[in-house]
Amino acid sequence: MSNHLLEVKKLSKYFPIKGGLFKRKVGDVKAVDQVSFYVKKGETFGLVGESGCGKSTTGRTLLRLMEPTDGQVLFNGIDLTTLKGEALRKARRDLQMVFQDPYASLNPQMTVEQLIEEPLNIHNIGEKKDRQDRVLQIMDTVGLNKNFGGRYPHEFSGGQRQRIGIARALALQPKLIVADEPVSALDVSIQSQVVNLMEDLQREFGLAYVFIAHDLSVVRHISDRVGVMYLGRMAEIAPKEELYTKPAHPYTQALLSAVPIPNPRLKRERIILKGDVPSPSNPPQGCAFHPRCPKAFDRCKVERPEMMHLGGEHYVACHLYD
Amino acid sequence: MSQALLQIENLKTVFQNTKSAITVVDDISFSMNKGETLALVGESGCGKSMTSLSIMGLLPGTGKIAQGKIMFEGNDLTKKSVEDISKIRGNKIAMIFQEPMTSLNPVLKIGDQMTEGLILHHKLSKKEAEARAIERLNLVGFARAADIMNEYPHQLSGGMRQRVMIAMAMSTDPQLLIADEPTTALDVTIQAQVLELMRDVKAEFETSILLITHDLGVVAEMADRVVVMYAGKVVEEASVFDVFEKSSHPYTEGLLKSVPNLEADQTRLYSIRGNVPTPEEFPIGCRFAPRCDKAMDHCFDHAPDLYRIGDRHQVRCFLYHPEKGTFSHE
Numbered sequence: 001m002s003n004h005l006l007e008v009k010k011l012s013k014y015f016p017i018k019g020g021l022f023k024r025k026v027g028d029v030k031a032v033d034q035v036s037f038y039v040k041k042g043e044t045f046g047l048v049g050e051s052g053c054g055k056s057t058t059g060r061t062l063l064r065l066m067e068p069t070d071g072q073v074l075f076n077g078i079d080l081t082t083l084k085g086e087a088l089r090k091a092r093r094d095l096q097m098v099f100q101d102p103y104a105s106l107n108p109q110m111t112v113e114q115l116i117e118e119p120l121n122i123h124n125i126g127e128k129k130d131r132q133d134r135v136l137q138i139m140d141t142v143g144l145n146k147n148f149g150g151r152y153p154h155e156f157s158g159g160q161r162q163r164i165g166i167a168r169a170l171a172l173q174p175k176l177i178v179a180d181e182p183v184s185a186l187d188v189s190i191q192s193q194v195v196n197l198m199e200d201l202q203r204e205f206g207l208a209y210v211f212i213a214h215d216l217s218v219v220r221h222i223s224d225r226v227g228v229m230y231l232g233r234m235a236e237i238a239p240k241e242e243l244y245t246k247p248a249h250p251y252t253q254a255l256l257s258a259v260p261i262p263n264p265r266l267k268r269e270r271i272i273l274k275g276d277v278p279s280p281s282n283p284p285q286g287c288a289f290h291p292r293c294p295k296a297f298d299r300c301k302v303e304r305p306e307m308m309h310l311g312g313e314h315y316v317a318c319h320l321y322d
Numbered sequence: 323m324s325q326a327l328l329q330i331e332n333l334k335t336v337f338q339n340t341k342s343a344i345t346v347v348d349d350i351s352f353s354m355n356k357g358e359t360l361a362l363v364g365e366s367g368c369g370k371s372m373t374s375l376s377i378m379g380l381l382p383g384t385g386k387i388a389q390g391k392i393m394f395e396g397n398d399l400t401k402k403s404v405e406d407i408s409k410i411r412g413n414k415i416a417m418i419f420q421e422p423m424t425s426l427n428p429v430l431k432i433g434d435q436m437t438e439g440l441i442l443h444h445k446l447s448k449k450e451a452e453a454r455a456i457e458r459l460n461l462v463g464f465a466r467a468a469d470i471m472n473e474y475p476h477q478l479s480g481g482m483r484q485r486v487m488i489a490m491a492m493s494t495d496p497q498l499l500i501a502d503e504p505t506t507a508l509d510v511t512i513q514a515q516v517l518e519l520m521r522d523v524k525a526e527f528e529t530s531i532l533l534i535t536h537d538l539g540v541v542a543e544m545a546d547r548v549v550v551m552y553a554g555k556v557v558e559e560a561s562v563f564d565v566f567e568k569s570s571h572p573y574t575e576g577l578l579k580s581v582p583n584l585e586a587d588q589t590r591l592y593s594i595r596g597n598v599p600t601p602e603e604f605p606i607g608c609r610f611a612p613r614c615d616k617a618m619d620h621c622f623d624h625a626p627d628l629y630r631i632g633d634r635h636q637v638r639c640f641l642y643h644p645e646k647g648t649f650s651h652e
Contacts, residue, residue: 050509050510050512051480051509157597157598160597187365187366187536187598188365188536188538188577188580188581189365189576189580189593189594189598189613190365190593190597190598191580192580192581192582192591192592192593192594193593193595195582195591196591196593199590214509214510216510216584217581217582217583217584218582220582220583220584220587221582221583221587221588241587244584244585255510255511256584258510258511258513258514259539259584260513260514260517260537260539260540260543261539261542261584261585262538262539262541262542262566262578262581263542263566264542264543264545264562264563264566266542270514270518272511272514272515272518273511273514273515276479276481276482276512277479277509
């Protein structure tokens, strides 16, 4: 247990649906519904799923950018969900976030130097001079030209801007970075630059990542273990090798078979799922996946499957394995 | 040889700024046969969307075709009047876009939007048009097509909207379907549905598809032939097999190597250094030279032509110059 840097226990985030004349609460969108997983020191935990599955909300709730409805987030044994004020601020130094859209997450009126220095100022680290040295050092680490410190975000390309976002997250020497779709907005040739950079930084600083993405190929490349989410719930967690070669959950199987592979001679058996992802405000009874599942049986319609241990570090929430 | 349905010859598309003219599509040529799927591949800013908008006569703002021919069924579209183009568009040539929500009218019912073109272009009566629309909605997999006709776009999910767009595009039996990143905004399981649908439609109607995408997986799955664009130029043109197995341009090679593999582990991803240039800063020589691992001195101040290196396989790179060894690394 002691090597688990982050331990998430039954984390839930519900958003109220208000309706009627007096805007009373009429229901909940269960964006994240009793999700549990752990992240070890220095490893990358990939979180995949389709839009609306709750992967981004999970990431944000971990850092308390959104308040969880229920559950625990243990970071180095301390429950982040109970922290307040100064204690929370201190704990957050160790957890940072990188966002998908480097265009939207950087203040356009601040220079690169100011942007990277901002977290240091907030946490009152060092003297002005030390902070400036540190900024230059970080810019060098993430591959930004040190002479461009006085420039504004709009003067950089997408890939460069994502480097600025990473530099900001890195400034406080965190232990864990939650990266929410950090390369999805980038071109293929730029995407690989940023992925390589993130791997280099991990090796150099012993960082752990929660890498949230919908691109299964990128997640396979960067992750040690992968969690697959569907409609707010965790469907399967496994070491990546196992998940990609022996997926257990019918949803994981369908998801993997749907990815187009850049090889024109490959003819694969494809599992085409019927229909769309249901709305999380009104998830199906029982297993959330059963209406689309090719292997569903009666029990799936009534009973929600719990996470089951398949051996090693492989877990699946599916009645087929009971 | 007169099999070509669409033939683009030396197309050049220019945007006029207050001060200067910016060339976004620079001297592009390619042709498409009937029933063929041609993928136009490249990263953002390479000019692939502008090529398709040029064909459709839908260039935004100050964009205009400065040079070249767009031969469709033997007629040059660049010479046609706006009225003639609009007759061909949505009739013989149809287009689907990346984000279906922006191309569907949010205040009109699906049924009204689907029948509009049929009544306008095909002079069908309202009844006939509705019957045709329902038939096409069935074709794209809507079980309750008659209900969908009475719904508004916001009532449908992203995948359903894209299927409506395809049904709408196919409602006039077009010879050519231009699909600009048709699945980029969709989730992977929905993408699989839409791609399968496009394959079915192509098989049934022998429609030619011009597929614009940056996803090499989608290319491998859908295309018969591939045109790779970089910085407004065609850098390689080949059959889908040649592109993936004998890719010759260093850019194509780099793109293929940059994609993480779903089926095997790599220790480190290959990456092309530097950034995609914007049209204002296109280099003088070979436009890829500053990012190319194999660039020679010659590449920086001379622009290469397209050299034929196999059956319908062309590459814009001095490494394949017919007089090999003319240029050395020194």
